Amino acid sequence: MARNVKVVVLHLAIRLGSKRYNLKRLQETLSSILSRLSRWEVDAVMLPQYPLTGPIIGYTPPERVPQTLRSSAERLQPGRGGSGFTVNTLSRLAGEYGVSIIGGPLVERAGPWMYLSMFYISDRGIVEGRYRKIILSPEERRNAIGRGSTVGIFDLPGGFRVGVFADHDILSSEIFRSFQLSGVNLLVGTLLPFRGMLLPVRYESNFMRPEKRVVYTLAESRSFETGLPLILVGGIVEDSNGNYMLGYSDTIVVDPAMGVISNYTRGVDDPNSHVIVEVDQAQSRPRPCDESCETAIKALCKARMEWSKKKSGSRNPKTGEPEV
Numbered sequence: 001m002a003r004n005v006k007v008v009v010l011h012l013a014i015r016l017g018s019k020r021y022n023l024k025r026l027q028e029t030l031s032s033i034l035s036r037l038s039r040w041e042v043d044a045v046m047l048p049q050y051p052l053t054g055p056i057i058g059y060t061p062p063e064r065v066p067q068t069l070r071s072s073a074e075r076l077q078p079g080r081g082g083s084g085f086t087v088n089t090l091s092r093l094a095g096e097y098g099v100s101i102i103g104g105p106l107v108e109r110a111g112p113w114m115y116l117s118m119f120y121i122s123d124r125g126i127v128e129g130r131y132r133k134i135i136l137s138p139e140e141r142r143n144a145i146g147r148g149s150t151v152g153i154f155d156l157p158g159g160f161r162v163g164v165f166a167d168h169d170i171l172s173s174e175i176f177r178s179f180q181l182s183g184v185n186l187l188v189g190t191l192l193p194f195r196g197m198l199l200p201v202r203y204e205s206n207f208m209r210p211e212k213r214v215v216y217t218l219a220e221s222r223s224f225e226t227g228l229p230l231i232l233v234g235g236i237v238e239d240s241n242g243n244y245m246l247g248y249s250d251t252i253v254v255d256p257a258m259g260v261i262s263n264y265t266r267g268v269d270d271p272n273s274h275v276i277v278e279v280d281q282a283q284s285r286p287r288p289c290d291e292s293c294e295t296a297i298k299a300l301c302k303a304r305m306e307w308s309k310k311k312s313g314s315r316n317p318k319t320g321e322p323e324v
Contacts, residue, residue, distance in 0.1 A: 003158055003281050004278050004281065005156065005278070005279045006276060006279075007045070007231065007279070008034075008045045008274055008276050010046065010048065011233070011251040011266035011272070011274060012236070013235065013245075013272055014051065014054045014236070015054060015240055016059060016238065016240045016246070017054060019052045022052045022053070023052055025272065026093075030093065031097075034099065043157075046188055049104065049166070049192045050105070051103055053106070054237055055192055055237060056068050058194020058197065059194060059246060069107055069145075073107040074106060074107065074109060076119060076130055077127065078127050079127060080126045080127070087119060091121050091127065094124075098123050100122050100156065101121045102118070102119070102162065102164065103121075104119050104190070105166045116133040116145055116166060117132045117133070118133075118190075120154040120162075129152070129153075131150075131153075131164050132146070132149075132150075132152075133147075133166040134172070135171055135172050136168065137168060137197055159281075161182065161183055161185050162186050163176075163182070163184040165187070165188075166189060167191045167199070168197070170189060170219065171198060171218070173222075173225065174300075177297070181289055184228060186228060187228050189233070191232055191233070191234055193208045193210045193247045194208075199211065199214060200214055206246070207244075209247060209249060209268075215232070215250070220254055227256050227287030228284060228287075230256075231251075231254075231277060234249030234251040234266070234267075235249065236268065
């Protein structure tokens with residue numbers, strides 16, 4: 001049965017590398033918000049990127065990035081327990097407050113590999129979903145971040161489907177077409193600026209932010225082409241002592257018919273605030289994919305297969321390896 005789904009979106013200021021401080025601030029913010037709402041009124045809480053550590057690539061001196069990534073990487077295992085500090089702590093909070101949590105990405109360690117991964121924790125404190133970021137920046141690839149292989153779709157109770165993405169994923173119309181074809185009800189992603197990101201970044205005095213016009217246009221385009229509401233979670237990045245701001249990105253809510261809803265926007269002047277978004281599951285359905293859409297997808301798949309065959313058939317005569 002279709003129902004309204006209510007999502008609390010947190011727009012937080014996060015201090016670099018200050019896990020305990022960020023955790024305390026998150027707990028205080030959650031307690032303040034949820035104490036005024038019944039646990040039955042909130043279906044999920046959406047967190048910004050790197051909720052306890054803050055971002056690493058683009059904020060840490062390049063020579064220190066590899067070691068900082070390795071020391072910050074955590075296990076992220078579906079089920080109860082078995083994950084690292086961040087996810088296990090958030091699982092405890094989810095169970096304590098009786099609310100589902102969608103967050104990330106964080107740096108996930110899986111054997112010798114690292115990924116930038118988002119997660120979905122149910123109101124019972126169990127990790128029910130994981131998504132590894134697909135579209136990576138050159139800096140992320142240079143620092144041995146692996147690429148995910150499947151799009152991120154989290155299934156909330158009652159058949160409500162959430163398509164999740166992380167910063168550069170918004171550049172890929174193919175990812176959003178996959179959401180559209182998979183019957184998703186809501187699009188949710190995160191975005192914080194960093195040096196070397198694929199989106200244009202504007203530098204102002206001692207901090208940076210993504211180019212607002214570009215981000216808003218991309219978000220509106222993805223919402224319109226899928227016919228789905230979209231939430232893009234930003235936030236504020238502080239230095240480790242909280243003395244000054246290093247970067248920020250707006251938190252915005254987009255309606256496929258109206259575009260960005262200004263009343264739901266949170267920016268640089270709204271640290272540690274939130275917005276509550278209510279989605280009517282009966283009305284929030286992806287735009288149907290007609291025959292022309294199917295024809296375009298088939299053509300793309302055919303072109304990809306032909307390119308792969310050509311690539312695998314062209315080999316270096318000395319090494320025998322496929323040539324790129």
